[in-house]
Amino acid sequence: MGLIKGLKKSGITKNTPRSLMLGAGTIYKNLHWDSEKDAWQGEIFGATSGGNSFKLTPNIVTIEVDGATVDTKGLTHKQGEMAELTINLVEINTGSLKLAMIGREVESEAEGFTKLATKSVIEDGDYIDNVAFVGFLVDDTPIIIIMENALCTSGLELSGKNKETTVIPATFKPYADFGEDASQDTLPVFIYYPDDSGSANAGGTEQGTEN
Numbered sequence: 001m002g003l004i005k006g007l008k009k010s011g012i013t014k015n016t017p018r019s020l021m022l023g024a025g026t027i028y029k030n031l032h033w034d035s036e037k038d039a040w041q042g043e044i045f046g047a048t049s050g051g052n053s054f055k056l057t058p059n060i061v062t063i064e065v066d067g068a069t070v071d072t073k074g075l076t077h078k079q080g081e082m083a084e085l086t087i088n089l090v091e092i093n094t095g096s097l098k099l100a101m102i103g104r105e106v107e108s109e110a111e112g113f114t115k116l117a118t119k120s121v122i123e124d125g126d127y128i129d130n131v132a133f134v135g136f137l138v139d140d141t142p143i144i145i146i147m148e149n150a151l152c153t154s155g156l157e158l159s160g161k162n163k164e165t166t167v168i169p170a171t172f173k174p175y176a177d178f179g180e181d182a183s184q185d186t187l188p189v190f191i192y193y194p195d196d197s198g199s200a201n202a203g204g205t206e207q208g209t210e211n
Contacts, residue, residue: 021135021143024051027087031132031146040144042132046091049167054133054145056083056189082173083189085131085147086154089168100156100170102126127151131172141194147174148188 031042059080062071089096094114097103101118108115119126131150135143154171174187 018137018139018141020138022138023136024048025133025135027052027085028132028134030129031134031144032130040142045087045131046089046093046096048088049090049165050088052085052087052133054083054085056187057081080185081187083147083187084153084171084173085133085145085150086169086171089170090165092166092168096168096170097156099126099128099152100154100168102152122151127175128172137194142192143194144192146190146192147172148190149175149177151175 027045027048028042029045031040033039034041058078059082061077061079063075063077065072065075068075094105094116097116098105101116102122103116103118106115106117128150130146130148132147133145135145137143150172152170153173154169157169158166160166174189176184176187
């Protein structure tokens with residue numbers, strides 16, 4: 001039994017219980033910290049079903065050198081990155097439809113209906129200032145992921161089934177811009193993880209919805 005000395009049979013520590021994230025999270029548009037109100041403010045994107053997923057992947061390039069037959073430290077470099085947030089919307093409105101189809105409102109000949117059509121050119125207004133995923137640890141402390149200049153790239157897909165709610169899967173990607181502080185070699189993706197002060201869940205989030 002001396003061989004096990006100094007080793008643990010599990011990775012569980014005293015920090016494990018308060019470091020677990022539960023639930024599908026909440027999706028926001030244009031989420032930001034309001035210093036005057038000391039709270040997060042943003043618009044709830046809509047209800048989801050089936051969970052949401054975020055992915056951030058670096059583009060790794062390995063330099064080929066004669067004689068190096070395995071990956072070698074120092075010969076691997078990062079050239080750019082990709083990020084995406086996929087949400088499964090069950091709340092359907094004109095706003096979410098326009099974003100998914102990169103569409104526009106046109107004059108409707110049918111009274112009581114809003115008529116949407118696709119666009120041939122992506123305009124600045126088709127980008128959302130940011131899309132945010134807000135997850136919660138077991139003690140209700142939020143973990144926030146914000147992607148700026150977000151555009152829906154997956155298109156519009158509807159599938160209706162008996163006894164099932166229609167879900168619209170929508171994938172958003174962030175885009176760099178041309179501001180003075182902007183970078184074209186990293187994406188505007190930011191993760192807010194609570195520090196040890198315990199104040200992260202004190203301010204709360206002021207919520208709103210948009211059709």
